[in-house]
Amino acid sequence: MIADTAPAVRERPGRVGESAPRPDGVPKVRGEFAYSSDLYAEGMLWGATVRSTQVHARVRSVDVSAAWATPGVRAVITASDVPGSAHYGLDSDDQPVFAAGVVRHVGEPIAAIAADRPETARLAASRVVVDYEPLAPLLDPEESLTAEPIHPNGNVFRHLPIRKGDPDAVGDVVVEGTYTTGMQDQAFLGPESGLAIPDDDGGGVELFISTQWLHIDRDQVAACLGLPPDKVRLTLSGVGGAFGAREDISLQVHVCLLALVTARPVKMVYSREESFLGHVHRHPARMWYRHHATHDGVLVKVEARLLLDGGAYLSSSHHVLGNAASFAVGPYRVPNVVIDSWNVRTNNPPCGAMRGFGVVQACFGHESQMDKLARALGRDPVELRLMNALGPGDTGVTGQRITGTLPMAEVIARTAALPMPPDLDDEPPMLALPGGAGRTADRARVVRGVGFAANYKNLMYAEGFDDFSTARCRIEHGVVTIDCACAEVGQGFVTIALQIAREVLRIDEVVLAPANTAEVGSAGSTSASRQTWMSGGAVEAACTAARDRVLAEVAGRVGLPVSDLDLRGDRVVSRDGRIDLTMTEAIEGLVVDEVREFHHARTHPFDEHGQGDAHVSFAGAAHRAVVDVDLDLGLVRVVQIATAQDVGRALNPLSVGGQIEGGVAQGLGLALMEEILVDDGRIRNASFTDYLVPTALDAPEVVWSLIEEPEPGAPFGAKGVGEPPVVSSTPAIVSAIRAATGLDLTRVPVRPEDLALGGREHGL
Amino acid sequence: MSVAIPETLEEALQVAAADPEVQVLAGGTDLMVEVNFGYRRPASVCALHRIAELHAQRQDDGEVVIGAMTTYHDMERGVIAAALPGLAQAGRTVGSPQIRNAGTVGGNLATASPAGDTLPVLMALDSTVVVASVAGRREVPISDFLVGPKRNALGPGELIVEVRVPHLRGPQEFLKVGARNAMVIAVCSLALVVDLERRRVACALGSVGPTVLRAFEAEERAAQEIDWQTGRLGDPAFAPEFGRLVAAAARPIDDHRSTAGYRRHAIGVLAERALRRSA
Numbered sequence A: 001m002i003a004d005t006a007p008a009v010r011e012r013p014g015r016v017g018e019s020a021p022r023p024d025g026v027p028k029v030r031g032e033f034a035y036s037s038d039l040y041a042e043g044m045l046w047g048a049t050v051r052s053t054q055v056h057a058r059v060r061s062v063d064v065s066a067a068w069a070t071p072g073v074r075a076v077i078t079a080s081d082v083p084g085s086a087h088y089g090l091d092s093d094d095q096p097v098f099a100a101g102v103v104r105h106v107g108e109p110i111a112a113i114a115a116d117r118p119e120t121a122r123l124a125a126s127r128v129v130v131d132y133e134p135l136a137p138l139l140d141p142e143e144s145l146t147a148e149p150i151h152p153n154g155n156v157f158r159h160l161p162i163r164k165g166d167p168d169a170v171g172d173v174v175v176e177g178t179y180t181t182g183m184q185d186q187a188f189l190g191p192e193s194g195l196a197i198p199d200d201d202g203g204g205v206e207l208f209i210s211t212q213w214l215h216i217d218r219d220q221v222a223a224c225l226g227l228p229p230d231k232v233r234l235t236l237s238g239v240g241g242a243f244g245a246r247e248d249i250s251l252q253v254h255v256c257l258l259a260l261v262t263a264r265p266v267k268m269v270y271s272r273e274e275s276f277l278g279h280v281h282r283h284p285a286r287m288w289y290r291h292h293a294t295h296d297g298v299l300v301k302v303e304a305r306l307l308l309d310g311g312a313y314l315s316s317s318h319h320v321l322g323n324a325a326s327f328a329v330g331p332y333r334v335p336n337v338v339i340d341s342w343n344v345r346t347n348n349p350p351c352g353a354m355r356g357f358g359v360v361q362a363c364f365g366h367e368s369q370m371d372k373l374a375r376a377l378g379r380d381p382v383e384l385r386l387m388n389a390l391g392p393g394d395t396g397v398t399g400q401r402i403t404g405t406l407p408m409a410e411v412i413a414r415t416a417a418l419p420m421p422p423d424l425d426d427e428p429p430m431l432a433l434p435g436g437a438g439r440t441a442d443r444a445r446v447v448r449g450v451g452f453a454a455n456y457k458n459l460m461y462a463e464g465f466d467d468f469s470t471a472r473c474r475i476e477h478g479v480v481t482i483d484c485a486c487a488e489v490g491q492g493f494v495t496i497a498l499q500i501a502r503e504v505l506r507i508d509e510v511v512l513a514p515a516n517t518a519e520v521g522s523a524g525s526t527s528a529s530r531q532t533w534m535s536g537g538a539v540e541a542a543c544t545a546a547r548d549r550v551l552a553e554v555a556g557r558v559g560l561p562v563s564d565l566d567l568r569g570d571r572v573v574s575r576d577g578r579i580d581l582t583m584t585e586a587i588e589g590l591v592v593d594e595v596r597e598f599h600h601a602r603t604h605p606f607d608e609h610g611q612g613d614a615h616v617s618f619a620g621a622a623h624r625a626v627v628d629v630d631l632d633l634g635l636v637r638v639v640q641i642a643t644a645q646d647v648g649r650a651l652n653p654l655s656v657g658g659q660i661e662g663g664v665a666q667g668l669g670l671a672l673m674e675e676i677l678v679d680d681g682r683i684r685n686a687s688f689t690d691y692l693v694p695t696a697l698d699a700p701e702v703v704w705s706l707i708e709e710p711e712p713g714a715p716f717g718a719k720g721v722g723e724p725p726v727v728s729s730t731p732a733i734v735s736a737i738r739a740a741t742g743l744d745l746t747r748v749p750v751r752p753e754d755l756a757l758g759g760r761e762h763g764l
Numbered sequence B: 001m002s003v004a005i006p007e008t009l010e011e012a013l014q015v016a017a018a019d020p021e022v023q024v025l026a027g028g029t030d031l032m033v034e035v036n037f038g039y040r041r042p043a044s045v046c047a048l049h050r051i052a053e054l055h056a057q058r059q060d061d062g063e064v065v066i067g068a069m070t071t072y073h074d075m076e077r078g079v080i081a082a083a084l085p086g087l088a089q090a091g092r093t094v095g096s097p098q099i100r101n102a103g104t105v106g107g108n109l110a111t112a113s114p115a116g117d118t119l120p121v122l123m124a125l126d127s128t129v130v131v132a133s134v135a136g137r138r139e140v141p142i143s144d145f146l147v148g149p150k151r152n153a154l155g156p157g158e159l160i161v162e163v164r165v166p167h168l169r170g171p172q173e174f175l176k177v178g179a180r181n182a183m184v185i186a187v188c189s190l191a192l193v194v195d196l197e198r199r200r201v202a203c204a205l206g207s208v209g210p211t212v213l214r215a216f217e218a219e220e221r222a223a224q225e226i227d228w229q230t231g232r233l234g235d236p237a238f239a240p241e242f243g244r245l246v247a248a249a250a251r252p253i254d255d256h257r258s259t260a261g262y263r264r265h266a267i268g269v270l271a272e273r274a275l276r277r278s279a
């Protein structure tokens, strides 16, 4: 009755600090959002990749004749067809576009095919005959340290020693432990996919692609194609999740080369199985720790050895290790430190960036140790963390003094104070018990446990790298357009960029142009929790410059100095009252084009003792987990995660909440189920049937609290928020399971058999 | 590729007779996975969806007749939920709502995976699989129908028409262990049926052998231990013993989903719990 007469309410688009809804939110939920796998071009061909079936082998020959003979095949390319650099890589070019002499892991690309239909391309790919001479596989990271090199660049990607304070210091109480983490996958839902369209003259190519950093893809693709960078133009297409797995090149070079060779648009989409083979994973880690403390619980020294398995190629292993080592002891004051960390090459699947970037592994180690220490001291684990909590003015293990905000004590205390869930009922619904839909639980055998963990992590790239961002603010025909090559991978830059632009310009109608490499310079990577700060900062700077230009123009028109103008809300007013315009009115007829680069404070490499101001800024979080465990079956249900997070300032609280809930789910995945099982170098569970990620029935209630202490140097004081939620949720859950079961639990994921059979099954 | 979409069972049987290689398509939740992985490349497909007769569920004297195209969604309600609670429970554990809307009992039977979730229940209920070809119908006891891992007793040109399941009086339980709380392939599963009239206990095990197994010895012992006046165990301490007997009947292996040791342990726990709930 009232529905058709109700006035249309037009919400004001959000400004900074408001929960602006995502423009792509509803289309994604309704299935209307176009992902890169939905790309289409008239007359396009389909690409497929031929991959190594061998763990480590010499390639004697590659026979493509049968593939070529398949009707409908338009191109078959191998290593000898790569016109430019034969190798690529984020840090060093150690990964071949197509393997030529040697294959170093299962799934390594050897050839690519373009055909009229995807099915034809796959069929032809299966007809490529590769003659291998098997080589001894190197699968154990421990052995890698001393084994014959399996790559001209050697086996040790990096060894980073850290020495701080007195190496001989000894505590009253000493606890020691060895911990391992499994290989987690980013498990994004949108597989690798892209569409390459060759220029009419064949001298360049346009690539529509899902990636995390358009410009670094462009540079690597151009180098491999032997083209100048401006002849390769990239546009971001709909990204179905990233989490680090889109930092490396996957199909970019292959699809562009196929397009150039065939002079036709070519599309490639990986299958789910291929996706597991075609991107890097989270490094599995083996970690040994020895913590020293006084009787009172003050940390005296931490000794540690960390060994990460980087798999066949470097990817970002160098910096993953730098991070693991930098945060190896967690958010605590530790005066004396002896840490050695290695990241090594093996013939296992390549590992690289994943949300948390090395800190996740270390956090499982140091937080397990903090619990152990609390037990040894007979102290409350929260209290132990509080009394050692790091804060401004303190130095981390690399000797870097914390100059920004880092309210770790507040983070820990507030997390601990968040409301607990109600006790488990006597007769709870089956779905609410461990085992869920399987109806396995026996209430009498379900025990509740509570655990706690904290972390801190760097924001932005480190060790001297200047990962700047660029933004452009254009005003023309009364329309404000923001250009920024920042890749939206789900993190919410699409709202943040507009919120900042609206806030600065005091104009509601602002357009964010598609991210590409043609209109604007690099934005850096969507990773390291950096885009709100870096690209947000660039947008703020470009919009501020544009606003200043507008004010100067307005003042100039009536001959007033710009200093006579004031911004009052969304209006421009002059002191003498002659000017009183909304900003929307003020930009009419103006043409403004301002480009700004935003650089963070300089950082420095580590010295030979692992000391140095390597990081820009830090953010912390803590997690309290409440779990129910079925003692006999070893099944777990995480009931609640409570978390306080140091966010600087929440520019979009709804978005921050999304990062927290998603990060917690991913941390839960590592704690309980997410593991790529690698046997003799082969992935055994390359599917979502067997690589399990949490479902709605596994996801806990998440109670969160944001701690807002604006960070100097950050736009509006905002810290990155994407990674802290994933880092300590894992150890908090394991800590809770330990509390429920009394078991040691030194590896994640914790498997049902580890709980039900006390690790007997795996010799733990 | 040719696709036949018959409206009647007769037509479908004709198609199957004319082309013994034809791939039958029910919900497609197993078949399409195989096609996507390239394990199967069907040249011809016969889709059963339009055949009304295969979608029916009805109660005939003493038994429930379940059409091959009955989905998991269907099992959670109506005749099946009322008469065969164990099957309804099993249906609820399958996949996600999307899979439960599409996947069918006929497909689960034909796939004959040791992890097929309806199979332990159908086995514990001594169900009969009705298959047909142009030559006529056969009734195959389910224990003969499930020949081995992913192998069934269908002959050339034969389709599953329906399953006939005895309607019993007494508790039924289905329990399934997986490494997450929903949408997971069974690490192990168990169906327990107590038949208060015939005074029998039946227990069938999934994912702990090459095909679904019965724990005959455990069943017989349990039937002796139950006080059939009350339907309860004479001595509740028998439950763990029942668990041990069931675990002994399992023939599990190590694979990427779990270990043999855990499976054997867990199936015993499920057995003990199922018996406590039922008697």
Ligand SMILES: Cc1cc2nc3c(=O)[nH]c(=O)nc-3n(C[C@H](O)[C@H](O)[C@H](O)COP(=O)(O)OP(=O)(O)OC[C@H]3O[C@@H](n4cnc5c(N)ncnc54)[C@H](O)[C@@H]3O)c2cc1C
Binding pocket: B023, B024, B025, B026, B027, B028, B029, B030, B031, B032, B033, B048, B068, B069, B093, B094, B095, B096, B099, B102, B103, B104, B105, B106, B107, B108, B109, B110, B111, B115, B116, B117, B118, B154, B158, B159, B160, B161, B183, B184, B185, B186
């Ligand atoms: C995401 C996902 C989750 C799953 N989870 C589970 C789970 O939890 N538990 C479980 O048991 N299964 C699960 N499955 C497997 C699958 O859903 C079931 O086995 C389902 O019952 C198959 O039925 P369908 O109708 O889809 O069969 P289809 O895929 O259509 O057919 C499967 C096979 O049976 C044959 N077939 C089908 N109907 C007949 C008939 N009437 N006569 C002769 N042959 C026939 C087909 O030719 C084919 O060989 C899952 C599958 C997926 C994709």
